Amino acid sequence: MTDWFTDAQALWLTIKLACLTVILLLLIGIPLAWWLTKYQGRLKPIFEALVALPLVLPPTVLGFYLLLAFSPDSWFGQLWITLTGEQLVFSFSGILLGSLIYSLPFVVQPLMAGFSQLGHQYGQVAASLGVPPVKRFVFLILPLIKPSLISAATLGFAHTLGEFGLVLMIGGNIPGETQVLSIALYHHVEMLSYDKAHNLALVLLCFSFVSLTLLYKFNKPFYSNDKSHRTSNRNQNSAVD
Amino acid sequence: MNNLHIKIKNSHLNLSIDTSLPLSQGIVGVFGKSGAGKSTLLRVLASLEKAATEKTVLKKHGFEKNAEHTITWQQQEYNNVQAEQNPCLLQTQQAQLFPNLTVLENLEFVLKYSNWAKQTPFTIEQVIQWCGIEHLLTQPSISLSGGEQQRVNLARSLLCGKPIILLDEPFSALDWNARTQLLSLLVQLQQDYKLYFVIVSHSLKELALCSQHILVIDNGELVQSGSTTELIDKLTHASSNSEIDSGSKTDAGFSNQTRFSTLTLTNPVALTEYHLTKWQLSDGDKNLVIYTKGSETTRSESKGSENIGSESAGCESKNLDNKSSKKLVTLDANRVSLSRQANLDTSMLNHLEANITDITHIEHLVLVTLNVQGQTLYAEISLLSFSNLNLQLGETVFAQFKAL
Numbered sequence: 001m002t003d004w005f006t007d008a009q010a011l012w013l014t015i016k017l018a019c020l021t022v023i024l025l026l027l028i029g030i031p032l033a034w035w036l037t038k039y040q041g042r043l044k045p046i047f048e049a050l051v052a053l054p055l056v057l058p059p060t061v062l063g064f065y066l067l068l069a070f071s072p073d074s075w076f077g078q079l080w081i082t083l084t085g086e087q088l089v090f091s092f093s094g095i096l097l098g099s100l101i102y103s104l105p106f107v108v109q110p111l112m113a114g115f116s117q118l119g120h121q122y123g124q125v126a127a128s129l130g131v132p133p134v135k136r137f138v139f140l141i142l143p144l145i146k147p148s149l150i151s152a153a154t155l156g157f158a159h160t161l162g163e164f165g166l167v168l169m170i171g172g173n174i175p176g177e178t179q180v181l182s183i184a185l186y187h188h189v190e191m192l193s194y195d196k197a198h199n200l201a202l203v204l205l206c207f208s209f210v211s212l213t214l215l216y217k218f219n220k221p222f223y224s225n226d227k228s229h230r231t232s233n234r235n236q237n238s239a240v241d
Numbered sequence: 242m243n244n245l246h247i248k249i250k251n252s253h254l255n256l257s258i259d260t261s262l263p264l265s266q267g268i269v270g271v272f273g274k275s276g277a278g279k280s281t282l283l284r285v286l287a288s289l290e291k292a293a294t295e296k297t298v299l300k301k302h303g304f305e306k307n308a309e310h311t312i313t314w315q316q317q318e319y320n321n322v323q324a325e326q327n328p329c330l331l332q333t334q335q336a337q338l339f340p341n342l343t344v345l346e347n348l349e350f351v352l353k354y355s356n357w358a359k360q361t362p363f364t365i366e367q368v369i370q371w372c373g374i375e376h377l378l379t380q381p382s383i384s385l386s387g388g389e390q391q392r393v394n395l396a397r398s399l400l401c402g403k404p405i406i407l408l409d410e411p412f413s414a415l416d417w418n419a420r421t422q423l424l425s426l427l428v429q430l431q432q433d434y435k436l437y438f439v440i441v442s443h444s445l446k447e448l449a450l451c452s453q454h455i456l457v458i459d460n461g462e463l464v465q466s467g468s469t470t471e472l473i474d475k476l477t478h479a480s481s482n483s484e485i486d487s488g489s490k491t492d493a494g495f496s497n498q499t500r501f502s503t504l505t506l507t508n509p510v511a512l513t514e515y516h517l518t519k520w521q522l523s524d525g526d527k528n529l530v531i532y533t534k535g536s537e538t539t540r541s542e543s544k545g546s547e548n549i550g551s552e553s554a555g556c557e558s559k560n561l562d563n564k565s566s567k568k569l570v571t572l573d574a575n576r577v578s579l580s581r582q583a584n585l586d587t588s589m590l591n592h593l594e595a596n597i598t599d600i601t602h603i604e605h606l607v608l609v610t611l612n613v614q615g616q617t618l619y620a621e622i623s624l625l626s627f628s629n630l631n632l633q634l635g636e637t638v639f640a641q642f643k644a645l
Contacts, residue, residue, distance in 0.1 A: 121337055122337065122339060124289055124324065125333075125337045125339075126339075126354075127289070127323065127324035127325050128287050128289060128324050128325075128327075128329075128330050128331045129325075129330060129351050129355050129397070129398070129401045129403075130325045130330070130351075130355035130356045130357040130358070130401055130402065130403055131325060131350075131351075131354045131355050131356070132325050132354075132356055133323075133325075135354045136354075139350070139353075139354055140339060140350070143341050144339070144340070144341055146341070
């Protein structure tokens with residue numbers, strides 16, 4: 001197995017991990033963010049803190065607890081083995097589950113910001129017009145927060161790309177299974193093969209740069225609250241009253 | 242009888258109303274000062290304000306349990322239904338068109354996704370024509386002016402298919418001309434399609450032109466309810482009667498309403514070359530004519546097909562059919578002058594022979610009530626002219642005013 005092949009494998013693994021993470025997180029994050037925006041109970045700060053926790057926690061701390069939880073000795077690791085027949089630690093499923101938790105705030109927070117900025121006025125208008133809740137959500141609310149959806153997906157993707165500490169803790173460095181780009185890069189540096197490290201670093205840099213550029217290019221809100229300058233200039237009908 | 246019975250008692254919303262709206266008689270107007278609870282009442286009727294909010298307040302502050310929302314329509318109670326199941330649709334003053342869609346998409350959205358859209362009695366093309374928004378269809382809804390948004394919003398509400406439409410200051414951003422056209426559209430729709438409208442306004446003139454029944458609300462309570470002609474008389478004379486019933490709540494905020502008369506005009510004849518229309522004040526007497534600006538009858542005769550409307554009014558709405566031979570107009574009392582002789586050497590186009598039926602002194606002015614072929618006309622003149630003319634009850638005078 002050549003180094004070139006393992007690097008390509010690491011690249012593929014990274015993209016697969018990032019894509020799966022984003023898809024799953026959007027599926028989880030959209031309902032979660034919607035619910036959390038509407039929820040006004042006493043426990044709201046606790047839920048918000050739980051969602052935001054991976055932002056401030058060192059990845060190694062998170063990785064350490066996940067390693068303990070995923071190990072075949074724990075009840076969760078046991079359960080996973082009985083359900084799937086595989087163990088979680090040092091497996092692709094393990095790092096996928098880890099990145100879901102790790103990247104959760106990067107997806108949920110832009111969505112929550114989108115939902116709360118939108119408010120409930122358009123939902124109420126649609127409700128009064130006789131549009132049932134599910135149709136309102138799918139055909140009105142989601143299109144209205146499209147900019148936030150794009151932000152959430154891009155941030156989740158870019159953040160998963162650069163994941164290191166957590167993957168190292170719970171996934172280790174197994175080529176083709178858990179060796180993602182950042183870990184392969186670290187491996188090359190440890191081996192003092194700086195040329196290969198350069199290549200991988202450049203790939204990661206380009207990926208992050210391109211995804212952020214695309215985000216800012218397409219993430220233009222189509223509505224603004226301040227359109228008073230237009231209305232005042234145009235069509236000022238003199239009251240004939 | 243298609244009456245909407247409402248019984249609302251909600252201390253949290255400061256609303257306590259128990260009445261029934263006679264929707265089958267015609268459009269119902271809701272009048273009151275700002276902050277009187279008109280909009281809140283409509284929100285409750287449309288199920289957008291839940292009695293459930295009361296529960297949380299109850300828990301927090303220990304208020305006594307006195308929240309009650311009972312809304313009955315055609316023997317069915319709509320107390321805690323979701324807004325989408327409620328037969329009432331609320332259209333707010335802020336148009337709140339969906340900003341991500343074009344005008345046409347906004348209208349199609351309702352037809353596609355509303356649970357009630359199957360019952361919409363007319364086509365999207367008809368509604369677009371009535372509301373005069375043909376030229377706006379492809380535009381993004383956020384690029385419209387306030388008045389255009391309100392036209393589109395009315396179109397969207399009409400397409401929804403719900404039988405009762407609650408309008409909260411629906412035409413506030415439109416000029417008076419466009420407003421009267423849309424108000425007469427509402428009257429036509431109410432008659433032809435059995436649609437029911439409740440309209441909130443702080444302009445009595447607006448209500449005079451469209452409603453049959455008016456509720457007056459103050460501080461969350463119903464203070465008066467009655468037929469439009471009765472109530473408008475009462476409300477616009479509030480200040481003159483203030484000595485008599487100064488204790489009554491009604492007078493408080495409405496005395497500054499300008500006095501005006503509402504006249505019914507029939508049999509229009511267009512004078513196209515002068516851009517005027519000649520109307521008859523009564524069916525019987527052919528000599529009683531009134532001129533109004535604009536030659537409107539040409540529009541209804543040509544079925545409005547090629548009429549895209551003048552710039553000032555945006556795009557004029559078309560009447561539903563050709564039988565628009567009747568029209569309601571309002572006339573401010575201070576625009577009417579009185580003369581003892583039929584003075585035809587004047588630029589005033591309208592002069593009507595009238596009988597004085599009442600004379601009221603209001604501060605430094607005199608309000609003269611006149612009877613013209615059974616219709617009431619008010620003239621507000623100065624104390625000086627009043628004493629110069631030495632007007633007496635029962636006398637015949639000539640009321641003059643410019644083309645309306």
